[in-house]
Amino acid sequence: MTVSATTSMAARLSSREDYAGLLDKYDTWLFDCDGVLWQGDKVIDGATDVLQLLRHHKKSVLFVTNNATKSRKNYKKKFDSLGVEAHVDEIFGSAYAAAVYISSVMKLPKDKKVYVIGMSGLEEELDEEGIAHIGGTDPEDNTLGSFSLATWTPDPSVGAVVCGLDTSVNYTKLSKAFNYLTRNPGCRFLVTNEDSTYPTADGLLPGAGTVSAPLRYALGQDPTAVGKPNRTMLDCIRANVAPAARGVGDAKRGHGVNVRLPSPADRHDFDPKRTIMVGDRLNTDIEFGQVGGLSTLLVLTGITKESEITGPNVSPTVPDYVTGSIGDLRALLS
Numbered sequence: 001m002t003v004s005a006t007t008s009m010a011a012r013l014s015s016r017e018d019y020a021g022l023l024d025k026y027d028t029w030l031f032d033c034d035g036v037l038w039q040g041d042k043v044i045d046g047a048t049d050v051l052q053l054l055r056h057h058k059k060s061v062l063f064v065t066n067n068a069t070k071s072r073k074n075y076k077k078k079f080d081s082l083g084v085e086a087h088v089d090e091i092f093g094s095a096y097a098a099a100v101y102i103s104s105v106m107k108l109p110k111d112k113k114v115y116v117i118g119m120s121g122l123e124e125e126l127d128e129e130g131i132a133h134i135g136g137t138d139p140e141d142n143t144l145g146s147f148s149l150a151t152w153t154p155d156p157s158v159g160a161v162v163c164g165l166d167t168s169v170n171y172t173k174l175s176k177a178f179n180y181l182t183r184n185p186g187c188r189f190l191v192t193n194e195d196s197t198y199p200t201a202d203g204l205l206p207g208a209g210t211v212s213a214p215l216r217y218a219l220g221q222d223p224t225a226v227g228k229p230n231r232t233m234l235d236c237i238r239a240n241v242a243p244a245a246r247g248v249g250d251a252k253r254g255h256g257v258n259v260r261l262p263s264p265a266d267r268h269d270f271d272p273k274r275t276i277m278v279g280d281r282l283n284t285d286i287e288f289g290q291v292g293g294l295s296t297l298l299v300l301t302g303i304t305k306e307s308e309i310t311g312p313n314v315s316p317t318v319p320d321y322v323t324g325s326i327g328d329l330r331a332l333l334s
């Protein structure tokens with residue numbers, strides 16, 4: 001029996017011509033952050049130069065991160081502190097996408113609130129969208145004490161639980177979230193993202209997916225995920241970029257937006273054929289690009305290792321291009 005397999009291979013970039021070809025081909029560059037622009041607070045060598053080069057060539061640059069610990073405004077502060085040029089409207093985090101999803105897609109009723117397992121970034125984005133929330137950084141929930149249902153009065157107005165990377169996750173938060181999801185009728189289970197690991201300059205840490213995993217297991221239920229690779233994140237970006245590009249009035253930014261996610265016919269902002277997603281993780285960034293019909297460039301400064309794309313057990317997710325680091329595009333400066 002002959003088994004015909006078409007294994008498309010990623011094009012490994014190395015020469016100045018290779019990078020010049022990308023510059024010609026793509027007008028919009030979407031950059032993942034952790035593992036691409038930086039590892040924790042250590043900027044990837046050359047990343048700043050390359051972003052400046054792209055802007056010099058009038059390319060549209062956007063930042064698309066699954067990291068839900070910071071709001072767009074606080075990400076802007078991180079960019080500034082690391083000397084990486086970015087405008088707050090170019091930054092799209094999964095905390096923002098989750099807040100927009102709850103307000104514009106789920107349309108959580110105004111008399112309902114969200115129980116948060118997550119950090120200040122997620123709370124700030126919910127505030128921006130005018131969504132009431134409890135939990136999160138509330139000192140009452142940030143305790144290592146034991147949890148007892150006998151002494152807890154659940155809030156009947158909780159209509160959704162949203163879970164993001166929370167470095168202070170604990171049994172109390174998981175217990176409250178579990179009970180909201182099993183007791184409050186129709187309570188929705190959302191996660192900002194499901195990354196298994198989080199790349200820092202000193203190595204890997206458990207990712208957001210490991211924070212929500214206990215709830216998945218206890219509930220026997222999968223949540224709605226908003227971040228990469230899900231289409232929701234791209235819709236959220238295009239809903240924001242489109243009005244700016246076309247001056248559409250009915251989708252404002254900021255508090256209480258009633259963002260109209262443009263229909264495919266409305267979308268003039270992105271030409272997916274001239275858009276490239278640059279990422280370090282195959283099952284979020286590269287799949288996100290592929291789901292959105294974008295081209296994809298994998299860099300090896302974060303999660304994905306060479307062996308996953310060239311070894312005996314290659315991943316079924318194959319990027320269009322691979323290069324060692326985004327800094328390699330400095331070849332265009334010579």
Ligand SMILES: O=C(O)[C@H](O)[C@H](O)COP(=O)(O)O
Pocket residue numbers: 032033034035064065066067068165193195196197198199206207208209
């Ligand atoms: O665990 C997480 O949340 C992720 O590892 C992390 O935040 C990924 O961020 P990104 O690579 O999408 O910038």
Ligand SMILES: [Mg+2]
Pocket residue numbers: 032033034035036279280281302
């Ligand atoms: Mg990354």
